[in-house]
Amino acid sequence: MIMKSILDGRPRLENEVGKIAEVAGYLWQKGWAERNGGNITVNITAFIDDEIKALPAISDIKEIGATLPALKGQYFFCKGTGRRMRDLARWPMENGSVIRVLDDCSSYVIIADNPVLPTSELPSHLMVHARQLERKTEIKATLHTHPIELVAMSHGKKFLEKDVLTRLLWSMIPETKAFCPLGLGVVPYAIPGSNALAEGTLKELEDYDVVLWEKHGVFAKSTDIMDAFDQVDVLSKSAAIYLDCKAMGFEPDGMSDAQMKELSQVFHLPK
Numbered sequence: 001m002i003m004k005s006i007l008d009g010r011p012r013l014e015n016e017v018g019k020i021a022e023v024a025g026y027l028w029q030k031g032w033a034e035r036n037g038g039n040i041t042v043n044i045t046a047f048i049d050d051e052i053k054a055l056p057a058i059s060d061i062k063e064i065g066a067t068l069p070a071l072k073g074q075y076f077f078c079k080g081t082g083r084r085m086r087d088l089a090r091w092p093m094e095n096g097s098v099i100r101v102l103d104d105c106s107s108y109v110i111i112a113d114n115p116v117l118p119t120s121e122l123p124s125h126l127m128v129h130a131r132q133l134e135r136k137t138e139i140k141a142t143l144h145t146h147p148i149e150l151v152a153m154s155h156g157k158k159f160l161e162k163d164v165l166t167r168l169l170w171s172m173i174p175e176t177k178a179f180c181p182l183g184l185g186v187v188p189y190a191i192p193g194s195n196a197l198a199e200g201t202l203k204e205l206e207d208y209d210v211v212l213w214e215k216h217g218v219f220a221k222s223t224d225i226m227d228a229f230d231q232v233d234v235l236s237k238s239a240a241i242y243l244d245c246k247a248m249g250f251e252p253d254g255m256s257d258a259q260m261k262e263l264s265q266v267f268h269l270p271k
């Protein structure tokens with residue numbers, strides 16, 4: 001029997017899901033996605049045609065756990081709860097699903113391809129997406145993952161003070177500031193799935209590209225999932241350089257204030 005997929009005959013949607021699968025593979029290869037760790041949610045409404053809009057639900061009506069008026073009629077690809085990134089990489093439509101937010105803006109149904117229940121972190125991801133629609137930004141993708149070096153640094157109190165880590169990571173290699181120009185916000189430790197974590201993340205994402213969750217991981221938002229990954233990757237590269245210097249027994253000098261300022265002027269960076 002040949003399984004029919006929502007991706008069949010829709011190259012743009014297939015390409016978007018292909019990027020999600022590619023990034024899921026990178027997260028596994030990087031060692032950032034042990035077991036079922038990490039989450040991906042992408043707003044795919046731009047790729048949804050009338051035929052998809054007419055598709056019946058393949059699940060019961062599920063509560064989001066929040067009322068988000070901006071999300072009325074929006075469609076998302078969501079990693080499945082308990083699913084592995086390394087499996088999502090190979091079989092995205094078996095380890096994730098497409099959901100439709102219903103008109104009450106507080107519930108959703110799964111419409112394709114399989115009734116894979118979305119991540120338990122769905123409410124916090126959808127809150128970030130709702131904020132982006134309210135602000136009319138081009139942000140479509142959210143990513144949560146466990147980058148080793150950044151999580152390690154989040155165990156050091158001195159790195160968690162405002163903009164200390166951003167300044168340090170920017171100073172390790174010039175491109176970090178150019179490619180992650182808003183830097184890294186910090187949310188103090190809060191239990192996974194909690195309101196405190198969701199609200200802290202939402203607040204920090206107003207000012208930063210990526211948010212570090214103390215003793216846990218990062219949360220990134222961007223125009224597409226590939227760019228969200230790239231932002232975490234450049235920050236992680238800087239963190240690895242810092243830790244390599246420390247392993248060699250010295251504190252790295254980092255770029256000077258003057259060098260950082262010059263970089264901002266030449267590349268027209270916001271900070």
Ligand SMILES: [Zn+2]
Pocket residue numbers: 037038144145146192216217
């Ligand atoms: Zn996590």
